[in-house]
Amino acid sequence: MNILIVDDNIRFSDALKFMIVEHFSDRITEILTAKNGVECMEILLKKSVDIVFMDKEMPIMDGVETTKKAVDMYRDIKIIAVSFHSELQDITRMLEAGARNYIIKEEITPEIISKCLTKF
Numbered sequence: 001m002n003i004l005i006v007d008d009n010i011r012f013s014d015a016l017k018f019m020i021v022e023h024f025s026d027r028i029t030e031i032l033t034a035k036n037g038v039e040c041m042e043i044l045l046k047k048s049v050d051i052v053f054m055d056k057e058m059p060i061m062d063g064v065e066t067t068k069k070a071v072d073m074y075r076d077i078k079i080i081a082v083s084f085h086s087e088l089q090d091i092t093r094m095l096e097a098g099a100r101n102y103i104i105k106e107e108i109t110p111e112i113i114s115k116c117l118t119k120f
Helices: 010-027 038-044 063-073 088-099 110-119
Strands: 002-006 031-033 051-055 079-082 101-104
Touching: 002 010, 002 038, 010 031, 010 038, 031 038, 031 063, 038 063, 051 063, 063 079, 063 101, 079 088, 088 101
Parallel strands: 002 031, 002 051, 051 079, 079 101
Antiparallel strands: none
16 A cells, blocks of 8 residues: 655654654555645545545644645545644544544654555
């Protein structure tokens, strides 16, 4: 499966990528990264992606707008929202935009990633 991590925090992207490769390399073909929604959409136009880990807050185009556009263009895409924000309105906005799940960044573990990869 191909995974896209969309987050303006490069350290977080690198840490998530490392965790995915460390624990699930047998299931992964490629992991791509983007720093904002515009880069995400450019990648989606060029590559087939199975799962997107999408940050809610980013410069240029945020996760809510990017999720809406990605889901409108690619109905089968699976977007997992990731954020430090745990307020109900933030979660609701991402789910209403089309994200399939919402994960608080501080709570991400290999077990949670496994559930995301297995569900889809």
